[in-house]
Amino acid sequence: MEGIDHRMVSVNGITMHIAEKGPKEGPVVLLLHGFPDLWYTWRHQICGLSSLGYRAVAPDLRGYGDSDSPESFSEYTCLNVVGDLVALLDSVAGDQEKVFLVGHDWGAIIGWFLCLFRPEKIKGFVCLSVPYRSRNPLVKPVQGFKAVFGDDYYICRFQEPGKTEAEIASADPRIFLRNLFTGRSLGPPILPKDNPFGENPNPNSENIELPEWFSKKDLDFYVSKFEKTGFTGGLNYYRAMDLNWELTTPWTGAKVQVPVKFMTGDFDMVYTTPGMKEYIHGGGFSADVPTLQEIVVIEDAGHFVNQEKPQEVTAHINDFFTKLQDNNKSF
Template identity: 60%
Template sequence: MEEIKHGMVGVNGIRMHIAEKGEGPVVLFLHGFPELWYTWRRQILALSSLGYRAIAPDLRGYGDTEAPSSISSYSCHHIVGDLVALINSLGVEQVFVVAHDWGAIIAWYLCLFCPEKVKAFVCLSVPFLPRNPNIKPVESMRALFGDDYCICRFQEPGKIEHRLPTEVLKNILANRKPGPSCFPEEKCFGIDPENRVTLPSWFSEQDLSFYATKFNQRGFTGALNYYRAMNLNWETTAAWTEVQVKVPVKFIVGELDMVYTTPGIKEYVHNGGFKKDVPLLEEIVVIEDAGHFINQERAEEINAHIYDFIKKF
């Protein structure tokens, strides 16, 4: 890991930490919740060895990147603004994007707002979710899944930030339960003191320590503010309702992924809705017996999928 270089870049009024390695066309890796640039460590090493410049930032509010205090500072426009400024700072016109979880959501906005910046997009876990003009997203999720749904639980500032990073990270990373993530108020993040979870084989105690150290320093507020800005994103993207994403895309998901197994998602992905909204969707890959964090759980397989797609461009 010492081969990976680290630096700070001024973007959109904040200081952003980036990890990078290699020379060649840029591959921009965007992490999700509750992760860091570190989730891409195996991809950075693999793609840099294949002739690419692999770059993974800590997104706004995470790790060593600055974390503005207001929820409104975590809108999709702010995050995309950070990424466009980062791309411009690299002196390139276009990048390949590989993104997972919340990183994927932000990448879809990047493709929607600035398709000229994205050569091709490898999306992990979260398909494009078109804007429903009739209902705000948090209200929609509450109606479908109730107050115990994780995104509904995350809405109230200060309510769950006090949870210990080590326990939170263990529970989220070890979770392989299909379907929407719901938990009662007393077991937020699914933490049950009576039943301690063990780490999956692909995530070591050393990895956990790296994550926990960063979240102990920064806390979870910045990361949770992405969820708290969801309704704001809905309000400020009305002009993009029914606009198609016109970037070449490969979509990869684990068959046990909590997003993929949420009611309605499989039908959207496989029955034509996804292709209608993303006409340049070239491939859908469902990885058997894999969960949500596939870039770590199946690193070599994902590396091969990324390379097989982007080498065509």
């Protein structure tokens, strides 16, 4: 997109691609994407926030886009990825001791880890879609998901290396990406063992009209990148979940201690998963995140709320960060 600069940065033993825009002296906003996504998910926020005086920085996380993709899932733990981001901030933040943080989906999860591990680096965190939940010391994540949602829950299905990649290839990656970005399926996401992504899709499916917020140009961009990289890098984040659980034992019971604003779409598959609304609105979320300032549910929006409602999301981000700067609160 016009005016967005792109460059490669050496961080934590890998080369990372970043997209950035805004005045060099402006407060840095680090924008973290999820699965299966790229820096591109923040295209509207990069332009909107930079016009308000922020320096917006959106990386392709390791395993995605033009960034390096280590082979083993053991190189996609929260420690690896947070290490990438700490090194990135050292490179782009200059004299700024703290930065603003925004994360969606896996970017939100990594954002929570960054807030836990290095809270002194974060002024405030806007989290989209995935709330923080304290580590359960008794049950590994994948085991817990199987117990609650069954073996066909999407995270459980993603665990076997190579299997999901082959299923996506059989279904056609273009159709997979289009359906994922524009679908409105409510949670929990369940993948049937047979034909989970729709093998041998209807040849006329390309003629299905895309929503106004997601153009053919947008879809073409995603397809071009994932045709080059494949999906293994992104799937490796899920395959490292139990390893994350082992590595974060010292943070059992830890509370997030940076100011937080949470946003979600009312049709988000995470928000509509059984028990999630009760956790978010019933006090469990605020108990785990005592610095939670605000919860916003955006109407008529699905999982990719930052793309579906870009102006509304950008305004909410700016409103929160402006209040933090004006109040100069210390938590």
